[in-house]
Amino acid sequence: MEFSSILFPGMDDKRPLVIAGPCSAETEEQVMTTARQLAAIGIKIFRAGIWKPRTKPGGFEGVGSPGLKWLQRVKKETGMYTTTEVATEKHVYEALKYGVDILWIGARTTANPFAVQEIANTLIGVDIPVLIKNPVNPDVELWVGAIERLYNAGITRLAAIHRGFSSADKNVYRNTPQWHIPIELKRRFPDLPIFCDPSHMGGKRSMIQSLSQQAMDLNYSGLIIESHCSPDEAWSDKDQQVTPEELDRILHSLVIRDTIQ
Numbered sequence: 134m135e136f137s138s139i140l141f142p143g144m145d146d147k148r149p150l151v152i153a154g155p156c157s158a159e160t161e162e163q164v165m166t167t168a169r170q171l172a173a174i175g176i177k178i179f180r181a182g183i184w185k186p187r188t189k190p191g192g193f194e195g196v197g198s199p200g201l202k203w204l205q206r207v208k209k210e211t212g213m214y215t216t217t218e219v220a221t222e223k224h225v226y227e228a229l230k231y232g233v234d235i236l237w238i239g240a241r242t243t244a245n246p247f248a249v250q251e252i253a254n255t256l257i258g259v260d261i262p263v264l265i266k267n268p269v270n271p272d273v274e275l276w277v278g279a280i281e282r283l284y285n286a287g288i289t290r291l292a293a294i295h296r297g298f299s300s301a302d303k304n305v306y307r308n309t310p311q312w313h314i315p316i317e318l319k320r321r322f323p324d325l326p327i328f329c330d331p332s333h334m335g336g337k338r339s340m341i342q343s344l345s346q347q348a349m350d351l352n353y354s355g356l357i358i359e360s361h362c363s364p365d366e367a368w369s370d371k372d373q374q375v376t377p378e379e380l381d382r383i384l385h386s387l388v389i390r391d392t393i394q
């Protein structure tokens with residue numbers, strides 16, 4: 134399989150390529166304030182969940198389509214690319230209609246081949262980058278299968294996101310990294326860029342720096358980090374979001390070595 138070497142036009146391949154933004158788009162003000170602060174520290178790609186796949190019912194499930202207009206405004210006013218999670222055909226149509234630049238497939242969706250195939254079929258003939266998170270369970274074949282489904286639909290601007298894996302055993306991580314699994318993925322697809330999501334891996338702010346450094350030491354291409362203008366008030370994943378100011382400190386602390394491939 135041959136992946137396109139240029140994921141996002143106009144961007145160089147200096148590591149790490151950083152995607153940042155809140156877990157969820159909550160209000161227009163929260164989205165715009167966070168986006169302006171992130172643009173000011175040099176972030177080029179803004180993330181925000183519009184549709185949120187919650188493990189249990191009763192939680193905040195995202196603002197839905199009205200939030201797409203806020204992402205349009207982010208792009209227009211800050212020049213950042215935008216990305217959001219899609220899990221159904223309808224999400225894909227809506228995201229494309231409002232000009233979202235990059236799509237990502239969430240961990241719960243990657244574990245569901247029917248949903249991945251539905252997304253892939255909807256993207257036939259569309260040229261857009263797609264980031265594929267690992268499935269919630271530590272099964273590299275499901276991750277490989279999702280990448281193949283998108284690739285077979287003609288998507289060549291693909292990247293993987295390693296966000297850690299669910300485990301029944303309690304440990305310090307929200308989702309255990311199990312670094313050998315993405316290493317196996319890289320063995321299968323040497324040219325596929327891999328991003329690390331230290332926010333969902335650690336589940337807490339204090340772990341973002343060290344997990345990001347580990348990803349850099351393993352030669353990952355980029356990071357996707359949850360950042361919110363007021364993390365303690367976030368409507369989802371509040372313990373793991375950092376302010377743009379804190380994100381800037383974390384990024385500056387990273388030591389980027391050119392490791393042997």
Ligand code: PEP
Pocket residue numbers: 156157182186238239240241266296333
């Ligand atoms: C998210 O990125 O906010 C999210 C829901 O992530 P994951 O699919 O990794 O749980």
Ligand code: MN
Pocket residue numbers: 156157333359369370
């Ligand atoms: Mn989240």
